Amino acid sequence: MPSVAFYTLGCKVNFYDTEAIWQLFKKEGYEQVDFETTTADVYLINTCTVTNTGDKKSRQIIRRAIRRNPDAVIAVTGCYAQTSPAEILAIEGVDLVIGTQDRDKLMNYITDLQNERQPVNAVRNIMKTREFEELDVPDFAERTRAFLKIQEGCNNFCTFCIIPWSRGLSRSREAESVINQARQLVESGYKEIVLTGIHTGGYGDDMENYRLSDLLWDLDAIEGLERIRISSIEASQIDDAMIDVLNRSSKMCRHLHIPLQSGDNDVLKRMRRKYTVEQFAEKIKLLHEAMPGVAITTDVIVGFPGETEEMFENGYAFMEQMGFAEMHVFPYSKRTGTPAARMEDQIDDELKNERVHKLIDLSERMQLDYAKKYVGEVLDVIPEREHKGSEGSGLIMGYSDNYIQVVFEGSESLIGELCRVKITEAGVNECRGQLVRVLDIHTASTARAEAAPQPQAMQA
Numbered sequence: 001m002p003s004v005a006f007y008t009l010g011c012k013v014n015f016y017d018t019e020a021i022w023q024l025f026k027k028e029g030y031e032q033v034d035f036e037t038t039t040a041d042v043y044l045i046n047t048c049t050v051t052n053t054g055d056k057k058s059r060q061i062i063r064r065a066i067r068r069n070p071d072a073v074i075a076v077t078g079c080y081a082q083t084s085p086a087e088i089l090a091i092e093g094v095d096l097v098i099g100t101q102d103r104d105k106l107m108n109y110i111t112d113l114q115n116e117r118q119p120v121n122a123v124r125n126i127m128k129t130r131e132f133e134e135l136d137v138p139d140f141a142e143r144t145r146a147f148l149k150i151q152e153g154c155n156n157f158c159t160f161c162i163i164p165w166s167r168g169l170s171r172s173r174e175a176e177s178v179i180n181q182a183r184q185l186v187e188s189g190y191k192e193i194v195l196t197g198i199h200t201g202g203y204g205d206d207m208e209n210y211r212l213s214d215l216l217w218d219l220d221a222i223e224g225l226e227r228i229r230i231s232s233i234e235a236s237q238i239d240d241a242m243i244d245v246l247n248r249s250s251k252m253c254r255h256l257h258i259p260l261q262s263g264d265n266d267v268l269k270r271m272r273r274k275y276t277v278e279q280f281a282e283k284i285k286l287l288h289e290a291m292p293g294v295a296i297t298t299d300v301i302v303g304f305p306g307e308t309e310e311m312f313e314n315g316y317a318f319m320e321q322m323g324f325a326e327m328h329v330f331p332y333s334k335r336t337g338t339p340a341a342r343m344e345d346q347i348d349d350e351l352k353n354e355r356v357h358k359l360i361d362l363s364e365r366m367q368l369d370y371a372k373k374y375v376g377e378v379l380d381v382i383p384e385r386e387h388k389g390s391e392g393s394g395l396i397m398g399y400s401d402n403y404i405q406v407v408f409e410g411s412e413s414l415i416g417e418l419c420r421v422k423i424t425e426a427g428v429n430e431c432r433g434q435l436v437r438v439l440d441i442h443t444a445s446t447a448r449a450e451a452a453p454q455p456q457a458m459q460a
Contacts, residue, residue, distance in 0.1 A: 003033045005040035007061050010048025012196050012231055014078055016147045017103070018046045020135030021077070024107050035065070042073045042110060047080035047088075049166055051333035055080050059091065066093035073113050077103065079166035085123040099123040100152075100167055101133055126168035129153075130206075134177065138184055144384045144398065144416045145229075146190040150178050150215070151197030155205070156234075158261075159272045159339040160301065160332065163198060170202045175210060179218055182225065191382055191418060192227035192253075193219070201233035213241035220249045226418055227382070227401055229253040235260075235283045236274040247290035254291050255325075255403035258284075259299040263315030267304050270343070277318050284322060295325035295370060295402040300359060303332040303352030305343035312355055320362060325370040325403070327363035331356050364428045371404055371426035378436055381406045381421045383414050397430070408433040 004025045008018040021044060022032060033040050043065035048054035058080045065074055075096040076088050082099035089097055095113050098106060102122060109120055132152055140146055153168040154161075182193055195215075197203065204211035212233075219228050228251045233242075235258050246252050258280075262268050265276050275283075287294055300319065302312075319327065331352040334341045383398035387407045396410045398419070407430050408421050414435075421433035 001029060001031045002042070003038070003040045004030045004042040004044060005033050005035040005038065005065075006044050006046065007035045007065070008046040009054060009058055009061065010046070010050065010079065012147060012194075013149060013152075013198055014046050014048060016137060016149045016196055017078070017100075017135070018044075019137045019140060019147075020149075021046075021103055021106060023135070023137060024103070028107050039069045040072055041069075042075065043068070044075045044077065047076060047078035049078075049080035049083050049162055049335075051330070051335075053333070055084070059088075062088065062091055062094060066091070073110055075106070075110065077106075079163065082123060082126055082166040083162060085121050089119055089121055094119060096120045097123055099126065101126060101129050103133065103135060126153075126166070129168045130171060132171040132173045134173070136181055136184075138181075139188060140190075144190070144382050145192045145194055146185040146188075147194045147196050147231075148178065148181060148185065149173065149197055150195050151200055151203045154199040155202065156199065156274070157272065159270065159343075160304065160335070162335040162338055165337065167198045170199055170205050172203050172206050175207075175215055175218065178215060179222070182219055182222055186222055186224045189416060191225070191416065192229060193225060194229045194231055195219075196231040199234070200231055201237035211241065212237070213239075213245050216242075216245045216249065216252065220245075220251050225251060227251060227253050230256060232257045232259065234258070234274070235280045238283045238287065243286055243290045246287065246294075252291070253401040253403070254293050255295045255297070255401065256287065257297045257299075260319070260322075261299060261301050262304060262307075262311075263300075263318030264307070264311040267307055267311055267315070270306060271301075271304060271340070281318075281322065293373075293402060295404070296322070297326045297328070297403070298322075298324050299328045299330065301330050301332050302355045302359060303347035305332070305340055305347065306345040307332075307347060316358065316362065319359070320366070323369070324363070324366050326367045327359060329356050329359045329363060368426060368428050371423075371428075371431050374400075374404060374423045374431070375426050376423065378420050378422045379404065379406065379433070380439070381408070381419050381433070382416065383410060383419060385415065386412055405430040406433045407431070408435050410435050414438065 006018050008015050045061050047058035073095050077098045081097045085097040096109050150173045153170045154164050155170045157164050379400040381398045381400050383396040387395040387397040395407050397407045406421055418439040420436040422436050423431050423433045425432040
């Protein structure tokens with residue numbers, strides 16, 4: 001049996017794509033082996049280019065694969081492959097670079113390379129692609145949450161971001177295809193589906209009279225699906241229809257990841273973001289009214305060109321005011337070809353790192369404050385895996401619908417089940433809890449209906 005080993009860098013979309021590519025290998029009779037410990041016939045590296053670090057790490061992993069088995073076919077895909085194929089092919093030992101499209105042709109390339117080892121650059125101009133690449137993932141290593149890719153690409157062209165050039169313009173997956181795969185996932189035993197994409201909230205922008213909110217209602221109607229989670233959505237895409245779904249659907253998770261990027265209007269304008277801090281704050285207010293207890297997490301870029309101390313402090317105060325459940329903090333990384341890379345007043349790395357640490361400290365404080373609100377409360381948790389801590393075995397870990405990581409006593413047989421857990425202790429990265437009971441689908445549906453907030457009048 002031929003073998004393949006994967007290494008994935010970057011975002012959740014990349015991890016989904018790797019799972020989809022594995023399905024192609026599986027159909028051809030391949031066995032998947034561990035990248036680090038086993039010699040494989042084919043190594044596939046799914047790369048990231050969102051930062052300079054992503055590029056560098058991608059090259060390191062490619063070279064590591066070549067060292068592990070110089071005779072193996074080395075294939076490279078992903079965002080860094082799309083933007084810099086020549087740079088990757090210059091690494092001696094790389095056989096195939098395929099970018100972020102045409103992955104359905106991957107096995108043909110692999111077969112050809114096994115017959116004749118002639119390096120192949122299969123990267124095409126992504127900006128000409130208008131169709132969503134259909135790659136199904138019927139099964140995941142984690143048996144509790146299934147990721148479902150519904151969208152690809154981005155039309156925003158923020159001044160700091162290289163992603164439109166590596167992923168192309170926004171393309172939506174046909175609704176019928178999304179619904180069909182969602183049903184398959186539920187039939188396979190998944191109770192939670194995470195909708196993912198490069199610009200997930202832009203789903204439907206290229207469709208007629210069908211938006212993300214319409215898709216959410218169609219998913220809400222699937223029997224046996226307990227939770228629907230959106231991986232990320234822009235503040236500018238939270239309209240009345242979206243607020244209405246969040247307000248009335250009992251299946252929508254009380255967790256939204258809404259990138260802020262900066263808490264200062266001058267910086268937001270230079271980033272070419274589509275909102276002011278005042279507009280962002282208003283959307284957050286509406287979300288809290290529609291979905292009480294919702295956890296809002298966010299992304300923040302620190303040290304954008306021209307960010308003064310005053311602008312940083314403005315941002316700090318705004319983030320503190322928002323009371324995020326968690327912030328993912330990144331130092332600004334210059335990407336060649338983007339407008340921000342050509343801006344003057346680039347920020348010194350030392351100052352960037354100092355500001356990053358201040359925001360990480362703020363994030364941890366807000367994360368703990370959010371978790372503390374739920375001590376003594378009972379939350380629905382779907383255990384994902386055994387928790388191996390200093391206490392030994394007998395503990396399992398899962399997430400509540402509002403994305404609190406909860407550790408509690410329980411057997412592995414509870415993994416994938418819907419559990420009622422009372423929170424006993426709050427921490428920054430995880431909370432401790434005590435199992436109250438396990439819910440079956442009928443009980444869970446009844447509980448959801450009882451717990452669902454009553455519809456409120458929409459605000460202008």
